[in-house]
Amino acid sequence: MFRAIISEGGTVGFRTVVAYTPENMNTWGLGMLGRVFADRTDQGLPPFELTAVTETPGPVRTDLGLTQHIDFGLDRLLQAELVVLLAGDERPAHPSPAVIAALRDAHHRGAIIAAFCAGTYLLAATGLLDGRQATTHWSLAADLATRHPEIKVDPQHLYIDEGQLVTGAGGISGIDMTLHLIRREHGSTVANAIARAVVASAHRVGGQAQYIPAPVPVHTDDERIATVITWAEQNLRRPLTVNELAARAVMSPRTFARRFKTTTGTTPHAWLLTQRLNRAEELLETTTLGIEEIAQQVGYTNATVLREQFVKRRGIPPRTYRSTFRRQLHTPRTGLNQIQPGNGQDHSSDLRTRE
Numbered sequence: 001m002f003r004a005i006i007s008e009g010g011t012v013g014f015r016t017v018v019a020y021t022p023e024n025m026n027t028w029g030l031g032m033l034g035r036v037f038a039d040r041t042d043q044g045l046p047p048f049e050l051t052a053v054t055e056t057p058g059p060v061r062t063d064l065g066l067t068q069h070i071d072f073g074l075d076r077l078l079q080a081e082l083v084v085l086l087a088g089d090e091r092p093a094h095p096s097p098a099v100i101a102a103l104r105d106a107h108h109r110g111a112i113i114a115a116f117c118a119g120t121y122l123l124a125a126t127g128l129l130d131g132r133q134a135t136t137h138w139s140l141a142a143d144l145a146t147r148h149p150e151i152k153v154d155p156q157h158l159y160i161d162e163g164q165l166v167t168g169a170g171g172i173s174g175i176d177m178t179l180h181l182i183r184r185e186h187g188s189t190v191a192n193a194i195a196r197a198v199v200a201s202a203h204r205v206g207g208q209a210q211y212i213p214a215p216v217p218v219h220t221d222d223e224r225i226a227t228v229i230t231w232a233e234q235n236l237r238r239p240l241t242v243n244e245l246a247a248r249a250v251m252s253p254r255t256f257a258r259r260f261k262t263t264t265g266t267t268p269h270a271w272l273l274t275q276r277l278n279r280a281e282e283l284l285e286t287t288t289l290g291i292e293e294i295a296q297q298v299g300y301t302n303a304t305v306l307r308e309q310f311v312k313r314r315g316i317p318p319r320t321y322r323s324t325f326r327r328q329l330h331t332p333r334t335g336l337n338q339i340q341p342g343n344g345q346d347h348s349s350d351l352r353t354r355e
Contacts, residue, residue, distance in 0.1 A: 013185045014081035014112060017050045020103075021070055022088030022095075022122065027062045029086040029117070029174055035198050036178050045190055051076050055099055063089065074102040080111045082181065087118035091143065093125045100126050107164060116159070116168030116177050124148045128165055135160050137170030175200045187325055188281035224249040225256075225263045232272065236279055236299045242268045272299075277313050280306060284322040291318050 019033050030052060037048040054060050054070040062068050077083060083106050095103075103126050107113055115123040120136040121144065123129055130150040135141070141155030154160060159168040159177040161184070168177030179200065183191035195201065228249045232240055245268055246256035260268050276298040283294045295306035303318075310318045 013046065014181075015046060015048055016079050016081045017048055017084065018076055018080035018082070019050065019052045019084045019086055020077075020099075020122075021052050021054045021060050021068070021086050022093070024061055024063055024089040025068070026087040026117065026119075027064050027066070027068075028171075029084075029119070030068070032174055033084060033178070036175065036182075036194060038197075040194070040197065043193065045193055046186055053077065055096060074098060077102045077106045077111075080106055083111055083113045084178075085113065085115035085119040085122045087116070088122070089118070091118060091121050091140070093118075093121040095122055095125050104128065110164070112164050112166065112181065114166040114168070114177060114181060116174040117170040120144060120167050121147075123165070123167065124151055129162075129167070132162050132165060133160050134162075134165075134167040135169055136167065140170075172200075183281075187285045188278050189285045192278075192282065222259075222263055224251070225260055229264075229271075233275060236272075236276055237297050239299060239301075240272055273309065276300065277309060280310060280318065281314075281321070284318055285325050294318070 017033070017037050019030055021030065033050060037050040039047065041047050051072055052068075052070050053072045053074060053076045055074060057071055057073045058069065059067045060070050083103065085103075103113060103123075107126075107128055113123060113128065117137045118140060120129075120134055120140075124134070124144065124147075129148070131152075133152045133154055134144075135154050135157045136144050138155045141153050145151070145153040155169075157169065158173045159166060159180055161180065166177060166181060168174055175198065179191050179195055182194060228245050231248060232245060242257060243253050245260075246253040249256050249259075251259065257268055260271070264271060266274075279298045280294055283289055283297060287294075289297070291303040291306065295301070295303045298306070300306045300309070307317050310316075310321070314321055316324070
């Protein structure tokens with residue numbers, strides 16, 4: 001769980017993003033970052049600046065066997081507010097002393113450093129993850145844990161937030177990790193808008209399982225689950241229960257809960273809690289509604305219940321979140337060192353509660 005620390009005249013919200021590209025870099029990862037951080041200022045979204053760097057500027061071979069020319073070197077890390085380490089094919093990673101020093105210096109200055117899939121090996125090699133939790137692609141987790149026993153490797157999470165250090169699983173979870181960071185620092189409205197632009201799920205919690213052991217066939221049950229999800233999103237102000245959702249899906253509550261988790265990777269209760277809090281964040285960011293009214297809009301009986309759940313998720317009460325967000329909205333980020341790690345976990349995973 002993170003907490004935003006607002007220094008005088010400062011703000012939370014990275015704008016300068018640097019992608020570190022190793023040899024045989026993952027092409028999909030760089031393309032994904034390009035889409036997520038594309039210029040959408042005409043839509044009122046933050047002006048992100050994405051730069052790809054490598055240790056020695058010039059041609060870098062990709063995992064597709066093609067060559068990508070990278071113009072910038074490690075000096076660009078001096079300007080980075082967010083550094084994303086792309087995956088290469090070297091396992092374990094053996095970065096040069098220059099690369100390790102540049103990444104450790106960026107971390108020391110307060111930059112966020114994120115890595116997903118095999119990119120976690122590179123972050124592990126810096127020593128910054130020692131004593132912390134981290135994740136990677138489930139198929140690499142055992143090897144990473146063996147090579148780096150000082151790291152608490154958890155193969156179950158989509159991503160793990162350790163404040164300035166964030167790690168993600170493989171493939172599409174790179175988008176989940178990146179959208180999580182955007183939501184964390186720029187708010188739900190910005191994250192949801194970017195998710196819509198890249199046609200991605202707006203928010204999958206970090207504690208959600210990386211994969212389902214058996215392929216999930218697409219059949220009428222899945223279609224009914226999807227219909228219920230759409231309806232529930234439009235009716236969050238109602239006191240929705242699993243029994244009511246199951247009835248709409250024409251299933252028993254037990255069957256519905258099982259099919260829902262198979263389809264989405266989380267429980268109906270946890271999903272509802274996440275959707276209510278996502279909507280509460282949007283209303284706090286974009287309206288002047290009172291906290292009591294927002295609580296009712298998202299399905300809570302009163303502001304006290306909303307406050308309790310919001311503090312668990314954001315670490316601050318709704319009113320403080322709103323005032324902080326508005327103070328940040330149009331203020332350039334003047335310095336780093338504004339993220340204070342909490343207890344080392346993404347508390348969105350705490351949503352896995354009983355039905």
